[in-house]
Amino acid sequence: xxxxxxLRDNLDTVRSALGKRGQDVPWDAVQKLSEERRALTxxxxxxxxxxxxxSDEVARxxxxxxxxxxxxxxxxxVGDQIKDIEGRLREAEEALNDLALRIPNLPHQTVxxxxxxxxxxxxxxxxxxxxxxxxxxxxxxxxxxxxILDFDRAAKIAGARFAxxxxxxxxxxxxxxxxxxxxxxxxxxxxxxLPPVMVNRQTMTGTGQLPKFEDDLFRLRxxxxxxxxxxxxxxxxxxxxxxxxxxRLPIRYTAYTPCFRRExxxxxxxTRGLIRLHQFNKVELVVFTTPEQSYxxxxxxxxxxxxxxxxxxxxxxxxMLCTGDxxxxxxxxxxxxxxxxxxxxxxxxxxxxxxxxxQARRANIKYRPGGGKKDAKTDFVYxxxxxxxxxxxxxxxxxxxxxxxxxxxLIPEALKPYMGGRDKITKx
RNA sequence: GGAGAGGUGGCCGAGUGGCCGAAGGCAACGGUUUGCUAAACCGUCGUAGGGACAAAAUCUCUACCGAGGGUUCAAAUCCCUCCCUCUCCGCCA
Numbered sequence: 001x002x003x004x005x006x007l008r009d010n011l012d013t014v015r016s017a018l019g020k021r022g023q024d025v026p027w028d029a030v031q032k033l034s035e036e037r038r039a040l041t042x043x044x045x046x047x048x049x050x051x052x053x054x055s056d057e058v059a060r061x062x063x064x065x066x067x068x069x070x071x072x073x074x075x076x077x078v079g080d081q082i083k084d085i086e087g088r089l090r091e092a093e094e095a096l097n098d099l100a101l102r103i104p105n106l107p108h109q110t111v112x113x114x115x116x117x118x119x120x121x122x123x124x125x126x127x128x129x130x131x132x133x134x135x136x137x138x139x140x141x142x143x144x145x146x147x148i149l150d151f152d153r154a155a156k157i158a159g160a161r162f163a164x165x166x167x168x169x170x171x172x173x174x175x176x177x178x179x180x181x182x183x184x185x186x187x188x189x190x191x192x193x194l195p196p197v198m199v200n201r202q203t204m205t206g207t208g209q210l211p212k213f214e215d216d217l218f219r220l221r222x223x224x225x226x227x228x229x230x231x232x233x234x235x236x237x238x239x240x241x242x243x244x245x246x247x248r249l250p251i252r253y254t255a256y257t258p259c260f261r262r263e264x265x266x267x268x269x270x271t272r273g274l275i276r277l278h279q280f281n282k283v284e285l286v287v288f289t290t291p292e293q294s295y296x297x298x299x300x301x302x303x304x305x306x307x308x309x310x311x312x313x314x315x316x317x318x319x320m321l322c323t324g325d326x327x328x329x330x331x332x333x334x335x336x337x338x339x340x341x342x343x344x345x346x347x348x349x350x351x352x353x354x355x356x357x358x359q360a361r362r363a364n365i366k367y368r369p370g371g372g373k374k375d376a377k378t379d380f381v382y383x384x385x386x387x388x389x390x391x392x393x394x395x396x397x398x399x400x401x402x403x404x405x406x407x408x409x410l411i412p413e414a415l416k417p418y419m420g421g422r423d424k425i426t427k428x
Numbered sequence: 429g430g431a432g433a434g435g436u437g438g439c440c441g442a443g444u445g446g447c448c449g450a451a452g453g454c455a456a457c458g459g460u461u462u463g464c465u466a467a468a469c470c471g472u473c474g475u476a477g478g479g480a481c482a483a484a485a486u487c488u489c490u491a492c493c494g495a496g497g498g499u500u501c502a503a504a505u506c507c508c509u510c511c512c513u514c515u516c517c518g519c520c521a
Contacts, residue, residue: 005477038478045478045490052490055502059446068501075501243438243475366475378475 001361002103004096008034014106020115020324021104030103033096040089047082051075101205102212105358107323108295108332114322120335121322126306127315129339130401136341139399140273143169145407147428149274160271161263161278163392167428168419172398172411173281175418176391177256180283180308184388188304190254190285195234197257198225203237206363208329208355218260218278227260231284232385239288240363243378249367250289250297254388257282274392275347281391285352287384290367294354294382295332302334302352305388309349311414314397315339317346331356336389338397349393352386359383 007014011031015022054075061068112121130136143149148169154162165173184190204210204226209217218227228234235253244251259282270276285304289297302318309316321333330353337346357380360366366378402410409425416423 041490042478048491049489051501055446058501062446072501079501 001100001358002106003361004034004100007100007103008038014103017106018104019113021107021326025103026099030096030099033092033099037089037092037096040085040092044082044085044089047078047085051078051082054078098211101210101362104328105331105355107326108354108356110320111326111332112320112322113324115324116322117325119322120319120325123318123320123334125315125317126310127313127339129315130341132341132403134405136400136403138273138342139340139396142399142403142407142409143274145427146409146425148172148425151272158278161276163274163277165395168422168425169395171419172395172415172425173391175415176394177281177283179415179418180388180391181254181256183308183311184254184283184285184304188252188254188285188307190252193235193238193253193255195231195238195255195257197228197234197260199228199234199237200225203233203240206237206240207233207359208327208362209233212328215264216262218262228257229261230259230282230385230387231255231257232286235284235286236359236365236383236385237363239365239381242365244288244365244367244381246290246367246369249381250287250293253286255284255286256391257284274396277392280393283388283391285386285388288365288367288381289384290369291356291379291382294356294384297382297384298332298334298352298354301384301386301388302336302350305336305350305352305386308389308394309336309338309397312394312398312412313414314394314401314412316349327351327353329353329355329358331358334386336387338393339401340397341400341403347393347396348390349397350387350389353384355383355385357382 002014007030011027011034015025015027018025054071058068058071058075061071112119114120140149140151144151146169148165148167150164150166154164157164181192185192198220201210201224204217209226209229217229219225220227234257235255238253239251258279260279263276263278266276274280285301287297287301306316306318316336316338319335319337321330321335326333333351333353335348336350336352338349339345340347360380360383365381365383367381368378398412398415399409402412404410407427411419411423411425
């Protein structure tokens, strides 16, 4: 959501800054409704002022035992006018709001121009790629052979794009969740939260999933609740409609949740394995901070996610997304991509973004600068979040990078304490 | 699911049709006093949208007493719908 005043006065700037991203926005309608709303607001306020004065006059006359019929009749008319104007105002506001909520965020200046993922910019690489004396297998073959992944039964009980993990596979997923949360809470300064995974419409609107991307979400049939596609949604909305004092900032949360995505329109993509599922687990990092600190926070938060991969000794690279590949709400995004030997490429395992005030405006999350002094003007916080990490994809990376010629899989050193001390997954 | 109670400013809490954006208290902030602390006293003390001013200070208008409708010249106050919280019963983890 953009500042309506800024939008009104700088429509052309916004429009060109959005470039390709804003192609489907009906700019003329935005401008027209913007002006209409302003005019109607002024009219309505003037009329209400008149009504107030008139009503006070009636009250005064009543007390003075003077006749008030004339004033009452006049005010009755003003009242009718107000009803008319306010009705039109409401319509204009609703229409404008609906359009405004569909305008994506403006990219930060440092974001490269581009139309798709091929124009993302690699920022850095970490780790050395593993070499194999045999053709590395895809994780689903490894997992099924070991008896820790079962896609056939998952399909039976739920359908395509679901997974069943069992035995050491289930333990591995749980170990990773534990490990990530422990690291972020004890070393990186995040507070752990365990939020609802079903949320209401307002919450989904706050972070930008609604109104534009309802088709990507699972929705309950009898209630207006949605399954969260990421913990970003409930956790960012923790402070919706709140004013935080600056000395509380930055506020950092980490949350493990399952995530649910319809994956509409991705038929045929990553149909096998754990890469793209309707339900997956993720540990998320969410930060509320000031505008000044937000970009330093983005670097730091990305680093926190990288630490997990480093500790697990998984090679990865960091890319800065170009304007055409960024999500709707983001101003700047780094993707962390982990190396997958079977695919001979890096694949996304984390996405870290600064949303600037875009979500804060939608969710009305403010802060009061200057150590809580009353006279300081409030302003919107900046929100950030990143995966730290997508758990299923981390399992994928471990299975593939740590696979052995005999089909077993070594357990990364850092994870052993979380795996009951075992150092290897063998056939079960 | 059944029955009942309730939602007012950061918090507590008054307010049943007009002079109420809302008494009083607490907290907070500024000051006076004080050897220091405390206390006392004085003052300030919600959010947002518009207008005036070149801008800030400031002034002014409008909205907001859970949300949305309605009645009325006039609604925190009356009516309707919804949401949320609490208590009891039932059910369940």
